[in-house]
Amino acid sequence: MNTRVNIAGVEFKNPVMEASGTFGSGMEYSEFVDLSKLGAVVTKGVANVPWPGNPTPRIAEVYGGMLNAIGLQNPGIDVFCERDIPFLKKYDTKIIVNVCGKTTEDYCAVVERLADEPIDMMEINISCPNVKEGGIAFGQDPKAVEAITREVKKYAKQPVIMKLSPNVTDITVMAKAAEAGGADALSLINTLTGMKIDIHRQKFAIANKTGGMSGPAVKPIAVRMVYQVANAVNLPIIGMGGICNGEDAIEMIMAGATAVSVGTANFMNPTATIDTIAGIEAYMKQYGIEDINSLVGLAKSF
Numbered sequence: 001m002n003t004r005v006n007i008a009g010v011e012f013k014n015p016v017m018e019a020s021g022t023f024g025s026g027m028e029y030s031e032f033v034d035l036s037k038l039g040a041v042v043t044k045g046v047a048n049v050p051w052p053g054n055p056t057p058r059i060a061e062v063y064g065g066m067l068n069a070i071g072l073q074n075p076g077i078d079v080f081c082e083r084d085i086p087f088l089k090k091y092d093t094k095i096i097v098n099v100c101g102k103t104t105e106d107y108c109a110v111v112e113r114l115a116d117e118p119i120d121m122m123e124i125n126i127s128c129p130n131v132k133e134g135g136i137a138f139g140q141d142p143k144a145v146e147a148i149t150r151e152v153k154k155y156a157k158q159p160v161i162m163k164l165s166p167n168v169t170d171i172t173v174m175a176k177a178a179e180a181g182g183a184d185a186l187s188l189i190n191t192l193t194g195m196k197i198d199i200h201r202q203k204f205a206i207a208n209k210t211g212g213m214s215g216p217a218v219k220p221i222a223v224r225m226v227y228q229v230a231n232a233v234n235l236p237i238i239g240m241g242g243i244c245n246g247e248d249a250i251e252m253i254m255a256g257a258t259a260v261s262v263g264t265a266n267f268m269n270p271t272a273t274i275d276t277i278a279g280i281e282a283y284m285k286q287y288g289i290e291d292i293n294s295l296v297g298l299a300k301s302f
Contacts, residue, residue: 024044192221
């Protein structure tokens with residue numbers, strides 16, 4: 001039974017990783033999970049300088065998921081390279097570094113710094129607000145998506161995954177823009193913008209007012225968007241959004257994803273990634289599937 005998948009020339013032992021921001025850089029979860037069993041570890045977002053993040057409260061529970069407005073708090077690329085990469089290299093797993101920034105120059109500075117580091121891929125978080133364009137996210141403007149993809153590729157030595165925002169009218173327009181800019185792969189979806197009001201305290205539940213919604217409630221939207229993008233571009237996709245178990249992962253793979261990321265489920269179940277791998281293997285055994293790749297995009301043939 002083969003669970004190996006290939007994305008842009010990088011081979012993963014299985015198609016399961018965790019979503020950026022839900023696992024730190026692996027240190028916190030290494031007490032609960034053997035990181036060597038994962039297809040890859042995706043790091044928390046890394047910027048060119050330390051980011052303090054947003055004021056608290058920054059997390060709120062909602063039906064079927066959660067809202068977060070952490071604000072991509074991170075220690076910066078220098079600490080990341082000195083501390084986190086050596087830690088991850090101790091494990092037999094691929095390393096995908098999530099990159100964030102407020103300007104194109106910010107992103108390129110991090111990508112250039114990572115070019116000679118022993119990592120396997122980079123995931124570019126284009127849901128960040130573009131400070132030079134009045135705060136609109138890079139990922140909400142197809143011209144900006146294509147431009148930042150092209151610029152990042154100039155500095156990247158590793159394959160580049162562009163992480164798409166679902167907060168757009170047509171996700172396929174953004175996917176095509178990333179493909180035109182030279183992206184090697186896509187990951188989707190990032191969180192959906194949401195809001196919660198505490199009616200008893202008569203305040204917003206999150207200091208930032210809005211936050212990114214994730215969790216099981218967003219999965220049908222994620223599956224639909226992955227299916228649309230898989231039918232619009234010729235790039236491998238890492239699917240995410242509400243995946244909690246093997247069945248969720250198989251559904252995302254059938255929609256068109258080559259690999260999947262488990263995010264919010266990690267907060268409820270620290271072994272969600274390992275359980276998802278086991279669930280995929282159980283499904284393959286149950287239905288006599290020899291190669292996981294035979295399921296990728298199967299929904300196209302329905």
